Amino acid sequence: MNLLKLLKGLPIGILAEISRKGGIHPMPVVNKILGIFINIGRSIPYIILLVAVIPVTRLIVGTTIGPKAATVSLIISATPFIARLIENSLRELDGGVIEAAKAMGASDTQIVFKVMLPEALPSIVMGISLATITLVGYTAMAGAIGAGGLGHIAISYGYHRYETDIMMITIVLLIIIVQLIQSLGQKLSKLLDRRRKGEN
Amino acid sequence: MIKITDLTKVFTSKNQNLTVLNKINIKIEDGDIFGIIGMSGAGKSTLIRCINLLEKPTSGSIEIDGVDITKKSGKQLLQLRKKIGMIFQNFNLLMQKNVRKNIAFGLEIIPVKDFVIEGMSKEDYSTLSYFKKRRFKKDEIKRRVDELLTLVDLKEKEFNYPAQLSGGQRQRVAIARALATKPSVLLCDEATSALDSLTTKSILKLLKKINEETKVTIIVITHEMNVVQEICNKVVVLDKSEVVASGSTQEVFSNESSEITQRTTHRYFS
Ligand SMILES: Nc1ncnc2c1ncn2[C@@H]1O[C@H](COP(=O)(O)OP(=O)(O)OP(=O)(O)O)[C@@H](O)[C@H]1O
Ligand SMILES: [Mg+2]
Numbered sequence: 001m002n003l004l005k006l007l008k009g010l011p012i013g014i015l016a017e018i019s020r021k022g023g024i025h026p027m028p029v030v031n032k033i034l035g036i037f038i039n040i041g042r043s044i045p046y047i048i049l050l051v052a053v054i055p056v057t058r059l060i061v062g063t064t065i066g067p068k069a070a071t072v073s074l075i076i077s078a079t080p081f082i083a084r085l086i087e088n089s090l091r092e093l094d095g096g097v098i099e100a101a102k103a104m105g106a107s108d109t110q111i112v113f114k115v116m117l118p119e120a121l122p123s124i125v126m127g128i129s130l131a132t133i134t135l136v137g138y139t140a141m142a143g144a145i146g147a148g149g150l151g152h153i154a155i156s157y158g159y160h161r162y163e164t165d166i167m168m169i170t171i172v173l174l175i176i177i178v179q180l181i182q183s184l185g186q187k188l189s190k191l192l193d194r195r196r197k198g199e200n
Numbered sequence: 201m202i203k204i205t206d207l208t209k210v211f212t213s214k215n216q217n218l219t220v221l222n223k224i225n226i227k228i229e230d231g232d233i234f235g236i237i238g239m240s241g242a243g244k245s246t247l248i249r250c251i252n253l254l255e256k257p258t259s260g261s262i263e264i265d266g267v268d269i270t271k272k273s274g275k276q277l278l279q280l281r282k283k284i285g286m287i288f289q290n291f292n293l294l295m296q297k298n299v300r301k302n303i304a305f306g307l308e309i310i311p312v313k314d315f316v317i318e319g320m321s322k323e324d325y326s327t328l329s330y331f332k333k334r335r336f337k338k339d340e341i342k343r344r345v346d347e348l349l350t351l352v353d354l355k356e357k358e359f360n361y362p363a364q365l366s367g368g369q370r371q372r373v374a375i376a377r378a379l380a381t382k383p384s385v386l387l388c389d390e391a392t393s394a395l396d397s398l399t400t401k402s403i404l405k406l407l408k409k410i411n412e413e414t415k416v417t418i419i420v421i422t423h424e425m426n427v428v429q430e431i432c433n434k435v436v437v438l439d440k441s442e443v444v445a446s447g448s449t450q451e452v453f454s455n456e457s458s459e460i461t462q463r464t465t466h467r468y469f470s
Contacts, residue, residue, distance in 0.1 A: 094292070094295075096290050096292035099288075100286070100288065101305070103387075104286075105278040105281035119295060121296065194296050196363055
């Protein structure tokens with residue numbers, strides 16, 4: 001899975017935050033449209049989306065099975081999800097810091113890149129690890145349409161051939177993967193967080 | 201000089217208009233330490249935020265050195281703000297950046313040509329403008345930050361993060377950060393209200409020292425009477441969106457005639 005493609009949600013999340021009422025650059029119409037887009041994306045269960053976008057997938061990648069085909073639905077589903085996470089991370093920021101930057105004459109772009117993103121980094125890292133975990137689940141579902149990976153193994157061996165051991169192994173593996181991502185994200189986030197007293 | 205003329209600010213919400221500043225007239229001379237006192241909700245913060253256009257005045261004018269700033273927008277507005285420093289009750293430091301990085305912030309976002317050095321001649325300025333987009337070099341920033349660290353006496357904390365500092369130290373960082381671009385005005389909105397009395401004293405001493413050394417005009421909003429008496433040479437009393445008393449600190453505090461002044465000042469004393 002191409003992790004970089006996940007970052008498509010980042011600019012959308014940033015835009016959603018700064019364009020809201022009370023944001024650093026209010027744009028009500030843009031904000032409304034983004035909100036609708038994010039909400040629609042968030043409200044369709046992945047398994048349904050997976051099937052629903054099959055025609056689109058055929059159009060874009062020319063096939064409806066295999067890893068490439070699955071990527072289409074993964075991106076459609078993950079982008080609004082990540083956008084919302086980023087938006088929330090940015091919204092948690094203390095407005096005072098942004099105001100101080102404004103008072104110093106920082107432009108909107110400078111506020112986003114030199115204040116908001118760095119200040120929200122620990123929370124963004126947590127958000128991205130959460131998103132990755134959700135995506136692990138999605139890729140497993142995508143395995144059903146032959147995207148390969150653990151999902152594919154679980155379905156074709158464990159389900160179609162009744163090989164319970166393999167099913168169990170894939171489940172254990174999934175749990176381990178999720179745990180790893182989770183604790184890695186937490187560690188990294190904590191490492192980046194300078195808001196605690198004590199250490200440097 | 202800052203000359204505020206008939207400044208009015210009305211906040212409009214769906215069902216009502218709220219006049220927060222009503223035809224305010226104030227004159228602040230260069231080098232003043234100017235106090236603004238008044239009860240909660242009187243409009244003090246709104247007034248000070250109009251000076252760097254964090255709030256847009258509804259009508260009236262604010263002239264700084266003869267230029268009305270209220271019509272400024274875009275690039276000009278950003279440029280204006282770089283020449284007006286501001287500090288806050290809650291310090292508002294960048295929590296993810298260390299002391300040095302916080303102080304350097306203003307210099308990192310500003311092109312060299314926006315940096316006004318006092319006593320700079322027209323020719324110097326135009327040579328500087330030649331490097332229109334040039335940012336400060338690392339060593340230029342380092343030198344200025346070192347200067348400021350010495351000024352606010354925080355050299356030994358330079359690599360600490362704000363979370364590791366006391367309130368007084370945080371406000372020192374904020375002061376250094378606000379002064380980095382050599383502004384001609386420093387706005388202080390309840391800058392000592394979160395500090396104990398001893399720390400307040402030391403911050404006031406620092407502000408006074410800075411005022412004497414750099415001649416920067418300081419505008420101080422406060423709830424604390426002793427703050428005004430300690431450092432301000434002039435003061436206005438704001439009450440319900442209007443200026444009800446103004447003059448030298450001595451005059452205003454000895455003014456027996458104004459009932460509102462007494463009421464306001466009395467509140468603060470008790
Ligand atoms: N953005 C805003 N929208 C609507 N009303 C506002 C806004 N900002 C301030 N006000 C109102 O304006 C009035 C004056 O507020 P301001 O913050 O200037 O008072 P203040 O004198 O600084 O008070 P305090 O001492 O409590 O800080 C208050 O009634 C406040 O509710
Ligand atoms: Mg206030």
